[in-house]
Amino acid sequence: MRPLDDLLHRIRACRLCEAHLPLGPRPVLRASATSRLLVVGQAPGTRVHASGVPWDDASGRRLRDWLQLDPSTFYDESRVAIVPMGFCYPGRAGGGDAPPRAECRATWHGQLLPMLPDIGMTLLIGQYAQAYFLGARRKATLTDTVRAWRGYAPNIVPLPHPSPRNVAWFKANPWFDAEVLPHLRAGVDDLFGGSRGPGPV
DSSP states (O other), X not given: OOHHXXXXXXXXXXXXXXXXXXTOOOOOOBOOTTOOEEEEOSOOOHHHHHHOOTTOSHHHHHHHHHHTXXXXXXXXXXXXXXXXXXXXXXXXXXXXXXXXXXXXXXXXXXXXXXXXXXXXXXXEESXXXXXXXXXXXXXXXXXXXXXXXXXXXXXXXXXXXOOGGGHHHHHHOTHIIIIIHHHHHHHHHHHHTTOOOSOOO
16 A cells, blocks of 8 residues: 555544544545645534535535636545545534644644645635644734735635635625635646636536
């Protein structure tokens, strides 16, 4: 078994957090040594936990629209690696999902990410991904970090979460659609040579 395949097998069999996961462990991620785009989100929600398919929800549909990628391209791990900060559904906290558990990044990310040598663009979706990858380069707020996208270009693009809950944010920040999305889509075109499939769904 190749090293990356072996590592993915071990990640998918991980039970480190089992006692803390209300729905039990089900690590959800995709990656290949040839992946060109890395999508780093927070952690699976309940629908993704049930299906085992990352971004299999309304947030995923919006994300694919942002990227102008059809599902067959988005879910082609030879092109797109999907590596959230937490691989399993973490449960609820307050009015939403709990933060991704720290065990994933502490145990697995340092092993997995170096095995993706062809990544040309990394999408940091939400505050947890931005905190991990940007460290001191992150701004005071998520909005400030996303607004400073030019400072992370061309290889890193910080994004808000595409959740329907964030519709008010999108309306309050029209510069995101006007400035960030064209840059994002141009970067995806460069990675995939304009081969996107028939359109996002």
